[in-house]
Amino acid sequence: MQDLMLPKPLADLAPNTFEYETLPKVKATGFREYDARWLFEKEINLLGIQSLGAGLGTLIHELGKRPDIVVGHDFRSYSASIKQALIVGLMGAGVRVHDIGLAVSPMAYFAQFDLDVPCVAMVTASHNENGWTGVKMGVDAPLTFGPDEMGRLKEIVLSGQTKAREGGGYRYVEGVRERYIADLVKDVKIARPLKVIAACGNGTAGAFAPEALSRLGVEVIPMDDELDHTFPKYNPNPEDMKMLHAMRDAVLTHKADLALGFDGDGDRCGVVDNRGEEIFADKIGVMLARDLSSRHDNAVFVVDVKSTGLFTADPVLQKQGATTHYWKTGHSYIKRHTTDLNAMAGFEKSGHFFFREPYGRGYDDGLVAAIAILKMLDNNPEKSLAELREDLPTTYQSPTMSPHCDDDKKYGIVEKIVTHFEGQKELIGQKVSDVNTVNGVRVTVEDGTWGLVRASSNKPELVVVVESPVSEENRNKMFAEIEQVMAGYPEIGAFNQKL
Structure with missing residues (x-):
């Protein structure tokens, strides 16, 4: 018994x-x-x-x-x-x-x-x-x-x-x-001389990232790599503007080619280019998808609903025959969908990257993503990371913005917000062209401007992201309309950051 x-x-x-x-x-x-x-x-x-x-x-x-x-x-x-x-x-x-x-x-x-x-x-x-x-x-x-x-x-x-x-x-x-680090760097040697900031936020990645990147042959400048569980400077989160600004300052001070930032458990990677500009992880994903699909026919990618619309609108990806599927935000969701579709890679705006064979085993690893970014630079020796960023069509993005909402209330609130936007025929003075409810609601208007509201899967928060391929004005209008809807729910608290 x-x-x-x-x-x-x-x-x-x-x-x-x-x-x-x-x-x-x-x-x-x-x-x-x-x-x-x-x-x-x-x-x-x-x-x-x-x-x-x-x-x-x-x-x-x-x-x-x-x-x-x-x-x-x-x-x-x-x-x-x-x-x-x-x-x-x-x-x-x-x-x-x-x-x-x-x-x-x-x-x-x-x-x-x-x-x-x-x-x-x-x-x-x-x-x-x-x-x-x-x-x-x-x-x-x-x-x-x-x-x-x-x-x-x-x-x-x-x-x-x-x-x-x-x-x-x-x-x-x-x-x-030791076997993990050796596995990361096996058969990888970066020929291009690169100076790389490895930003660890005093989190666990400090014991791994600087050593692994150094073994690739690049010059590594460790940043906040001393393990300190009080996180004395900022929380190790490459979506947090305080960490990103510290990465920017380090790039400009050291005249580095880029900064790579890792979160508290090392499964995410954030990027700042040689001019000190943050490149949101979804746009890094577009750049990586361009690089991979240029060498692999009919490449398939999976991205989360927070990600840029460029995955389907980018003319280079279209020309190279790449296909992208939008799916639920969350490392388990994207990991599973990437595997189910036999996709080459999956990308999340939060900085999770999922590479399958021959580049990875399918799980999210900030260092595998970092190595893929360095290999992309090695494959394009005539261009800086900023120039590769500028090659993308311009869009106007927001950071990930998260107002407080209690765990036992957030899903019910999001259901009501979904219902509201499903009933909208027009937003920011344009016709609504698409409403995606696979994870919260992502509503898109005629010019491609879109806004997302969903419940955070790991904190008592909601998640709001907006983007416009046209103008900052339209991006800001979309956020204003979403914020006005959210203002009708007293259960929703203050944002952690805004436009």
Whole structure:
């Protein structure tokens, strides 16, 4: 008879009490669409993390997967203790744990292949601010969980269905970091002399990126590569304007060819060119798609709904026969759709890049993306990165803008906003030409100007992006119309940044 492992979790336990130290605390909203994230101590305690591990182990058995799992953790002050609690739960559920220690998320995905281990659980809050924790999970490399798996995991954990099993075990695996870096740089040598800023934001990537890029033969100037879990200068997030401005300043100071910025767990890459201009990751994706499709016939790409309309409008991609599919935002969604369509690569505006063979294994890796960008420059030795950017048709983009909205309210609010825009025949004085509701709502008018509203999958926020191929004025008009609609919902709070 299999025994239940832990009491059924509770959502509301006060810290510094007997109950908090003896019962699991798990807030239901921490189970996101494709990973899990909580404010540690406020929304989940260590026994709650142990319940999560037990639930994941139970699900692995339920899915009929071999019960072996790679586990790693990012560089936050509490991540090692989170990982240990997770491991206790996994082992109790009969899973053999292969602990790779401190890691970036793509190193954990690489370890699935390197160690021939089917499952992965990476303890990371990614680019979220300090105080957050979470786990990225998968049982079928290179894929990670989507809504179906996360929904079942949530059900197992919150209903107390975790089951104790025999056969759990633990081993610490050495040498994975060296093999990961060696795998990144094998058969790659950049002939063009390049000076590269490697911006790490004092996050985990500082232990990986400068060394990996140096092995390619380029000159690397490390920036904020000292590991410091207080993140003393800014949160390591290459969509954050503070980090991007620091990258810009470093490029101009050192007269570098570009800056490459990495997020807290190293699976995303942001780019600043030689003139100090940020190139949003979706436009980097267009540039990479141009480069790849020039050497591969009928190339197929997948991009998220936040991405520029150039993927379908760019005349170079059209001439080269490239095809692009817009899909749901989220690393698990794009990763899975890229695999399902046998696409060459997938791109997200947030800086996730997914390269499949022969360039990668299909998972998101900021360093694989960085290497692809350097190879693109090597393939175009007569042009700077700024000149390659200027070769693209001009569009006027916004950054990703995120107003606060509670996790338990945001999806309902977005449903109402979707309904509103589905009923609109005209916006900014033009006819509506397309309404895409695959993920929130992306509404496009006749001249190609579009705006997006969706719920964030990993924070209590909404996401707003606008773009116009015509003018800043039309871009700003689209944002103003969206903002006016959002103003009708008091549940929506202040934006983190605006135009």
